[in-house]
Amino acid sequence: MDAAALEREGLAAVASAATPEELDGVRVEYLGRKSTLKLALRDVRDRESGLELNAIRERLEEAVEAREDELRSAVLDRRLTEEVLDVTLPGEERHLGTLHPTTLTRRVIEDAFLGLGYEVIDDREVETVHYNFDQLAFGPAHPSRSHRDTFFLDPERLLRTETSPSQIHVMEAKKPPIYMVSLGRVYRRDEITATRFPIFHQFEGLAVDRNITLADLKGTLLHVMRTLFGEHRQVRFRTHYFPFTEPSLEPDVSCPICEMEGCRTCKYTGWIELGGAGMVDPRVFSNVGIDPEEWTGFAFGCGIERAAQLRHGIPEIRPFWENDLRVLRQF
Ligand SMILES: [Zn+2]
Structure with a gap:
């Protein structure tokens, strides 16, 4: 496995995730239990490649977290602009029951x-x-x-x-x-x-x-x-x-x-x-x-x-x- 290529590919996927759902998919693919990286970490034999793979895992995790923050605030921004509350609109009238x-x-x-x-x-x-x-x-x-x-x-x-x-x-x-x-x-x-x-x-x-x-x-x-x-x-x-x-x-x-x-x-x-x-x-x-x-x-x-x-x-x-x-x- 080309660890450097895997990292580049993973980082690119993280960067191109456009929604929190897509990012979840990327996280599973590159960091999940059955991901190439996790399987490689399990099979690692020497200390050096272990350190390298762990460093890649950490960088990918950081990238996912950073992207997650970006996407969250983007979602929030969109909601704030789309769901405008106009306090000057007349309220919805509700009838309370009255006595006969x-x-x-x-x-x-x-x-x-x-x-x-x-x-x-x-x-x-x-x-x-x-x-x-x-x-x-x-x-x-x-x-x-x-x-x-x-x-x-x-x-x-x-x-x-x-x-x-x-x-x-x-x-x-x-x-x-x-x-x-x-x-x-x-x-x-x-x-x-x-x-x-x-x-x-x-x-x-x-x-x-x-x-x-x-x-x-x-x-x-x-x-x-x-x-x-x-x-x-x-x-x-x-x-x-x-x-x-x-x-x-x-x-x-x-x-x-x-x-x-x-x-x-x-x-x-x-x-x-x-x-x-x-x-x-x-x-x-x-x-x-x-x-x-x-x-x-x-x-x-x-x-x-x-x-x-x-x-x-x-x-x-x-x-x-x-x-x-x-x-x-x-x-
Ligand atoms: Zn009268």
Whole structure:
């Protein structure tokens, strides 16, 4: 073997390697275990040729290392010029999940009641006729009892039509004084329209204590409405009829959209109807074993979507159930 020729050939190969991969190939060919040089070193017989071959090996190794450094920095240089990061380009927008407007409004309502010392209840959605109608003093011929208005699972069980059965469960389980608010889904057989949907959310408050009056009801509603719709809201009552309250009232809240100037949402009256309210009928107390001579109370309920519509100026109820991200991302 011509050692000098081998060295020249090896050095030339190292110099012409254009990429780190090519250089690896050269390293294996000239310095690898089966390379001519390694095989010659293994067979070497005299000290002189051993020294010479080792010197060639060292020079080749140095050349490979030097070339390796060159190629690495060349690769780096190329990447630095090719992969330019333009910090002035607009970033890639990522959407974080947001809470549903119903959930947002529900939490505002919960906070308002928690601030008043109320207990927050999340009750069952499948109810019995007994709790959904009988205990709430719905007459035997009340239209809500029909299959046309209510989703029955069997003759005795149904999807609750309001959150009011929670009041009965709580009054059966606890002694007064009671301050509770129940929030959750309710179901009614309604055609889907701009303002109606067969599922919606309600919140319903109940207070039972000694000497509770309409003034307490009005003060509580005022607090909740102001928390929901702003500090300047007013509340007024119109008489109405509900089975489980006497007297029964429909609260109106001053229109948060037009500040009582008159707009389409409030039908140019300056007031918005918002749920139902009233003093708890003594018969309801008697049904659950609370003495109506000693205790009085009020109850009121309202749709949560309705409140969310007013808070966020959403004209229809349908978007609340359509899961359209273009809509939901606005909250
Ligand atoms: Zn208005």
